[in-house]
Amino acid sequence: GFPSDKRLEGFDYRHQTTITKRQVSALLDFAFLDNRENLVFIGPPGVGKTHLAIGIGQKAIEAGYRVLFRNALDLVEELELAEMKGELKKTLHKLAKVDALVIDELGYLPMSRQARYALFQLINRFYEHRSLIITTNKDFTSWGEFFHDDNVAVPIVDRIIHHSHLYLLGGESYRLKQKTLS
């Protein structure tokens, strides 16, 4: 379900200098998947978070792992729908069959209380059992705000960052750079 074909080979580390090729290559032994650790790419729009998540996901698939890609809003919608049908457990079980679930763009838009609760269930299900690869524009200090400081914010953040590799990406947007070149 990757939205586009992004290869690690096409990632330009001269443009994106806040992560190194060495750091990315170190992940490609997939020990993080075997150890059920998470990857979290944090940063503003256009800095390559989704590109890296897809690129690493592609490599994992080539290495024989099962990887699923979901936009955060689509995922939450899917979970809420399942919840309404009384099938949340079944849906979570199905999702947790993969080695890694990519959740793209977590935190971009506000979520309802039910949505946050459903997301919490998913994160709980994956915790120390499967890996999450998350891209987000929110650093963890503002996640409390994003989750409206309700009871799930702290446990969600706690479970995500425990056993995880965090990458804070910065720099200017690659999209904007392309624009100014053309």
Ligand code: ADP
């Ligand atoms: P983000 O998810 O951080 O908003 P994307 O990963 O979607 O950004 O990147 C935006 C576009 O720019 C994509 O087409 C992506 O392939 C490209 N891009 C971003 N950073 C790089 C890079 N360092 N090298 C090559 N392409 C890049």
Ligand code: MG
């Ligand atoms: Mg993105």
